[in-house]
Amino acid sequence: MGSREKKLTLKLLINKESGRVVFAECGKDFVEILLSFLTLPLGTVIRLLDKHSSLGCMDALYENVEKLDLKCLQTEACKSMLLCPRSVAERHCKDLKIKVDNLDPKRLYLCLKWDCVARVHKLFSSVADARCPCGSPMDKFALLWKKEASCDGGFCEGERARFLVSDDLHVSLASMASSFSLLQEFGIHDVSLLQEREVSVGRHEILKLLKTCLISRTPLSNVFMGLKLQPFKHKKLVPNPLGKKEEAKTGTKTRSKTMRANILQSKHSGKVKYAEIGEDIVDLLFSFLTFPLGTIVKLLSQDSSLGCMS
Incomplete structure (x- = not known):
């Protein structure tokens, strides 16, 4: 008999006129699940959403890696790293009330040669069969994690703390002050327009929320009130915003590396038909699958166009 699915309860405050969620009142557990979204690598998000993430052409890139002949990769472990990338914050997420990622807890693997494990390299891998510097596969399981006070799991303090989460996921x-602030933001001056509703949240709703918050500014209303998704207007990207900030701080110009590609472009439409590229650009494209959502938001500043993830 399977274990009973864990559920959370949210108390929604709803505007009866618009049918939108003004805010959700919740405990620490739900907030930590929302925060854990930022730690998920793109490859993990695409896998969890069954290649229907709506993240541009990233779903197609993921599917391409799935079908890629192993002869094109350095090792079989490389495919595992791209299709099932591990989060560096995995230990902080291990005690979430509802686990977003359903991968088994992280295991460490090593090469059993004495020089590799103890004297020279002292390296371990979170992916089985990764190549050791000596050339042998790191395929022997080792249980090494030690419990540390700073890594007991979670992100928030206060077991009994209560939070307000707005429709666009501001926490x-x-x-009383934060409640009034949100009501003013929605232009609500008559409390008779408000209605409370409790909803039950399981893993199905969490995954639906993950998908929706990537493409919508109103994910709570979309998921729990059935509000129709509105077309999201993408902002025009500012070239290399992070690089400009770093340059301003240091006062020095950073010289960026360049990579070459031969492009076949349609004269009529101006669209690129295909590009002939080297392995350096392919490696770069594949590496996108390992980027956590939080890193993407940081690199692209407020122009990430990832719904309300910013």
Whole structure:
């Protein structure tokens, strides 16, 4: 008999006129699940959403890696790293009330040669069959994690703390001031327009929320109230915003490396038909699957176009 699915309860405050969620009142467990979205690598998001993430052409890139002949990769472990990338914050997420990623807990693997494990390299891998510097596969399981006070799991303090989460996923501590602020933001001056509703949240709803918050500014209303998704207007990207900030801080110009590609372009439409590229660009494209959502938001500043992830 299978274990009973864990559920959370949210208390929604709804605008009866618009049918939209003003905010959700919740405990620490739900907030930590939302925060854990930022730690998920793109490859993990695409896998969890069954290649229907709506993240541009990233679903197609993931599917391409799935079908890629192993002869094109350095090792079989490389495919595992791209299709099932591990989050560096995995230990902080291990005690979430509802686990977003359903991978088995992280295991460490090593090469059993004495020089490799103890004297020279002292390396371990979170992916089985990764290549050791000596050339042998790191395929022997080792249980090495030690419990540390700073890594007991979770991101928030206060087991009994209450939070308010707005429709676009802004999080604040529950208080009278924050409640009034959100009501003013929605232009609500008549409390008779408001209605409370409790909803039950399981893993199905969490995955639906993950998908929706990548493409919508109103994920709570979309998921729990059935509000129709509105077309998301993408902002025009500012070239290399992070690089400009770093240059301003240091006062020095950073020289960027360049890679070459031969492009076949349609004269009529101006669209690129295909590009002939080297392995350096292919490696770069594949590496996108390992980027956590939080890293993408940081690199692209407020122009990430990832719904309300910013």
